[in-house]
Amino acid sequence: MVDLDKLVEVAKNARNKAYAPYSNYKVGCALLTKNGKIFSGCNIENNGIMSICAERVAFTKAISEGEKEFECLLVLGGKSELIYTSPCGYCRQFISEFCDENFTIYMYYEDGKIVKKTLKELLPDNFELN
Template sequence: MSDLDALFEAARTVRKRAYAPYSNFLVGAALRAPDGTVFTGCNVENASYPVSVCAEGGAVSAMIAAGYREIAEAVVVGDAALCTPCGVCRQRLKEFGTDDLIVHVADLNGIKRSFSMDELLPAAFELEHKKD
């Protein structure tokens, strides 16, 4: 099994654990650090809908909690063919992505499209944009 296949399977597996009683839209994400370590997350909804957690956000939090700071590759598996990360998650991925981070978007059957971070978030907010 290739590294990408393993990343897809990790995202597809964690998707089953999502808590989405309001939207019934399950999402799983798997991130691979440069050393090959994989971190996963799933969406967790809340009755106060805006405070829900996206799958990518959960995976990034798990990565940070483990002491890692870089994402080399990501897979997002959702119930739609093109379940791309939301704007907030695109910024999260950019914050910790390597320069060549590729985000693969998949449904339950496999990867449907792969995006560079520049394609997903062409004008990302960068720390140097922040005014002192």
């Protein structure tokens, strides 16, 4: 049983650390591993080169700590109020490297609304080298 309240809390705290001086669109996320650890991420923008999204921050933190199996991801974001925010195309493809098509992604917004989708729904035809 996934503790969504806990993931929301972690993602909100991460969002408070977002570095988004250009878009002012702050994103936070919480990545739950299969062994119960939670890794947070926030977006980090950059004036000169491509910014990094909250989702890839969380995954790179987890993977660099040796984690390889992931349960689900919760994402939230917006400029001021939380609005529906789903992973960008780059992140969807990035996630597909580490998670199967049934991996669950929760989008949390407004006052407790949650949309639940699988990676397959968000990325129905991912690129794969074969």
